[in-house]
Amino acid sequence: MSEKPAGLDAEPVISVRDLETHFFTDEGIVRAVDGVNFDVHPGTTMGIVGESGCGKSITAKSILQIVEAPGRIVNGEINYRRGSGETVNLLNYESGSGNMRAIRGGDISMIFQEPMTSFSGLHTFGNQIDEALRLHTNLAKQERFDLAVDWLARVGIPNPVQRMHEYPFRFSGGQLQRAMIAMAMCTNPRVLIADEPTTALDVTTQAQILDLLQRMQEENDMAILFITHDLGVISEIADEVTVMYLGKVVESGPVFSFFDEPKHPYSRALQTSIPSMFTSSRERLPSISGSIPHPQNRPSGCAFHPRCQSFMEGTCDVGEPELVSVNEEQEVSCFLYEER
Amino acid sequence: MAVETTENGNGPSTLLDVRGLVKYFPIKRGFFRRTVGTVKAVDDISFDIREGETLSLVGESGCGKSTTARSIIRAYEPTAGEILFKTEDGEAIDLAQLSLVEMRPIRRQLQMIFQDPFSSLNPRMNIYEIISEPLLVHGIGSSSEREDRVAELLRVVRLRPEYMRRYPHAFSGGQRQRIGIARALALNPRLILADEPVSGLDVSVQAQVINLMMDLQDSLGLTYLFVSHDLSVVKQISNRVVVMYVGRIAEIGTPQELFDSPKHPYTAALMSSVPKPHPSQRTKRYVLEGEVANPANPPTGCYFHPRCPFATDQCKVEVPPLVKSKDGRYVSCHRADEIELTAN
Numbered sequence: 001m002s003e004k005p006a007g008l009d010a011e012p013v014i015s016v017r018d019l020e021t022h023f024f025t026d027e028g029i030v031r032a033v034d035g036v037n038f039d040v041h042p043g044t045t046m047g048i049v050g051e052s053g054c055g056k057s058i059t060a061k062s063i064l065q066i067v068e069a070p071g072r073i074v075n076g077e078i079n080y081r082r083g084s085g086e087t088v089n090l091l092n093y094e095s096g097s098g099n100m101r102a103i104r105g106g107d108i109s110m111i112f113q114e115p116m117t118s119f120s121g122l123h124t125f126g127n128q129i130d131e132a133l134r135l136h137t138n139l140a141k142q143e144r145f146d147l148a149v150d151w152l153a154r155v156g157i158p159n160p161v162q163r164m165h166e167y168p169f170r171f172s173g174g175q176l177q178r179a180m181i182a183m184a185m186c187t188n189p190r191v192l193i194a195d196e197p198t199t200a201l202d203v204t205t206q207a208q209i210l211d212l213l214q215r216m217q218e219e220n221d222m223a224i225l226f227i228t229h230d231l232g233v234i235s236e237i238a239d240e241v242t243v244m245y246l247g248k249v250v251e252s253g254p255v256f257s258f259f260d261e262p263k264h265p266y267s268r269a270l271q272t273s274i275p276s277m278f279t280s281s282r283e284r285l286p287s288i289s290g291s292i293p294h295p296q297n298r299p300s301g302c303a304f305h306p307r308c309q310s311f312m313e314g315t316c317d318v319g320e321p322e323l324v325s326v327n328e329e330q331e332v333s334c335f336l337y338e339e340r
Numbered sequence: 341m342a343v344e345t346t347e348n349g350n351g352p353s354t355l356l357d358v359r360g361l362v363k364y365f366p367i368k369r370g371f372f373r374r375t376v377g378t379v380k381a382v383d384d385i386s387f388d389i390r391e392g393e394t395l396s397l398v399g400e401s402g403c404g405k406s407t408t409a410r411s412i413i414r415a416y417e418p419t420a421g422e423i424l425f426k427t428e429d430g431e432a433i434d435l436a437q438l439s440l441v442e443m444r445p446i447r448r449q450l451q452m453i454f455q456d457p458f459s460s461l462n463p464r465m466n467i468y469e470i471i472s473e474p475l476l477v478h479g480i481g482s483s484s485e486r487e488d489r490v491a492e493l494l495r496v497v498r499l500r501p502e503y504m505r506r507y508p509h510a511f512s513g514g515q516r517q518r519i520g521i522a523r524a525l526a527l528n529p530r531l532i533l534a535d536e537p538v539s540g541l542d543v544s545v546q547a548q549v550i551n552l553m554m555d556l557q558d559s560l561g562l563t564y565l566f567v568s569h570d571l572s573v574v575k576q577i578s579n580r581v582v583v584m585y586v587g588r589i590a591e592i593g594t595p596q597e598l599f600d601s602p603k604h605p606y607t608a609a610l611m612s613s614v615p616k617p618h619p620s621q622r623t624k625r626y627v628l629e630g631e632v633a634n635p636a637n638p639p640t641g642c643y644f645h646p647r648c649p650f651a652t653d654q655c656k657v658e659v660p661p662l663v664k665s666k667d668g669r670y671v672s673c674h675r676a677d678e679i680e681l682t683a684n
Contacts, residue, residue, distance in 0.1 A: 051542040051544055052542055202632075203569070203610065203613040203614055204400060204609060204610060206613065207613035207628075208627055231617070232572070232616065232617060236615045236616065236619075236622060256620070259618050273544060273547040274572070275547070278617055279575070280596075281575055281576060281594070281596060287548040288545070288547070291512035291544075291545050292512075
């Protein structure tokens with residue numbers, strides 16, 4: 001076991017409680033995020049793992065209140081601990097209020113999955129990074145320019161001064177992702193939300209970006225909320241893991257416990273069914289039967305029960321399991337672990 | 341080694357032999373669409389596929405792996421080179437020389453599975469129409485025979501034949517990919533070209549499709565050319581792997597060889613970039629500096645030299661040929677026999 005990062009014992013910088021974000025569509029209400037709880041500690045990385053439709057991206061967008069209509073946060077608290085030690089519930093701020101805008105992009109920054117579509121094609125890169133600095137710092141124009149150039153150089157973009165005057169189409173995918181990281185980092189945020197930042201990139205570029213994020217974290221003691229479906233990336237970068245399935249947290253705990261002793265049948269099935277460079281060639285992997293249900297037809301009881309190896313009739317399809325502690329560090333929501 | 345047995349004539353015979361394949365795309369600019377340059381998407385590559393094996397093409401985006409597969413099936417016109425395909429009667433035909441009319445009967449033996457199961461099935465055709473279309477095009481069977489064949493194919497890919505009147509929207513991503521596989525199998529092909537067949541699927545569904553593809557290979561004696569950027573999937577499904585970099589081959593070997601003892605510095609960097617499956621294996625990664633070379637304006641000599649920690653003056657001017665190294669592996673690196681590499 002490696003030593004635990006010191007930050008895990010510190011007060012969480014973000015604490016999400018009972019978050020519910022629903023989408024009010026013509027076909028009915030989709031409970032995209034349905035009672036989610038987790039903490040993010042300073043200087044550490046919380047990995048949120050899940051597949052399509054599990055609500056991981058909506059959870060991230062809920063923190064910054066950038067959920068698009070018809071989605072709406074209907075319940076919960078997002079407690080943010082400021083540098084001064086004061087804790088505020090971000091959901092008490094209106095999405096468009098000055099307080100929220102100061103936090104969004106200032107204290108808490110976000111980088112997105114598709115670097116190619118996250119920039120405006122009509123403005124130079126320098127213009128776009130300057131906007132973030134104009135909103136969140138009191139620096140003069142030349143100081144902002146120098147700071148932006150400095151950040152571009154730090155994320156490894158060659159000729160940063162020249163690049164400031166270029167449009168995003170001149171950048172490669174990996175460069176754009178690095179530029180987006182520079183833009184998110186230039187305001188010196190205390191929390192970085194990274195939503196699948198490497199999914200669209202090649203493995204070699206992915207390795208560069210993961211290295212960069214880890215270096216930035218060490219330098220700034222920044223907390224990272226890292227959202228991904230890729231367990232390999234989680235094993236490389238996360239200190240703690242929260243696993244989501246159809247809008248709910250099914251398991252959470254430190255990364256080592258998650259890989260050594262996954263508790264929830266979904267976590268276990270995920271780990272055994274994904275090929276890795278260490279499984280032998282031409283081996284048949286145990287596969288998870290069925291597919292992820294459409295959020296409109298959420299199965300009764302535990303949402304994973306139709307695909308679960310440990311399905312118990314009359315229990316799993318009737319009641320919903322609660323997230324309970326199974327030991328000092330791990331929490332799981334599964335009837336296998338509930339006292340009955 | 342597998343390579344040796346073939347050359348001695350004992351092993352499985354070669355189904356497809358690609359020799360010196362080249363595919364350039366012209367860059368056209370301006371009002372008169374003048375050609376101002378060429379993108380060297382595939383630049384003189386040679387490899388073979390043996391009957392019953394899975395050969396994978398791997399590399400970063402833009403390395404020419406999909407272009408190679410598409411040139412083989414003649415979706416693109418190869419610029420130069422030979423594509424020798426052994427037909428059922430044992431005769432080797434150069435696919436690159438055939439006219440599109442001559443190509444049509446051969447296409448029965450070469451089928452393709454696509455990446456995106458959401459855009460590769462026509463939403464206005466039901467499953468019966470989608471899977472029976474290749475039979476119809478090639479004029480095979482009566483309508484009731486075709487229906488029986490579709491039902492059989494659906495059972496083969498583990499879908500219920502009762503579903504054949506449903507439309508694609510009623511199926512999940514994994515099920516749609518299996519429909520795509522059933523369509524590819526309809527004509528009893530001998531070689532299947534699969535371009536990123538599991539990349540668009542959720543991770544919990546990927547294993548179902550990979551297992552199905554391996555089972556079908558065993559039961560139907562299929563040969564796969566598998567194109568993917570996901571090295572873990574490639575490792576699981578392949579017998580041999582071709583590593584490509586900017587339109588050229590860096591190295592050919594078994595997945596185990598490439599992972600345990602890479603010979604080309606690019607292979608080592610690629611393998612080292614793959615995330616480790618357990619946090620205790622976190623190590624200092626061998627991170628490649630710089631960007632992938634531009635195939636429209638590639639560097640001189642070995643295309644990898646600007647990013648290679650082992651590059652010498654020779655690498656800057658001389659293109660390394662793909663040669664068989666002492667232990668029977670194929671590598672294109674001037675220094676393959678001198679340098680010690682590890683992927684971990």
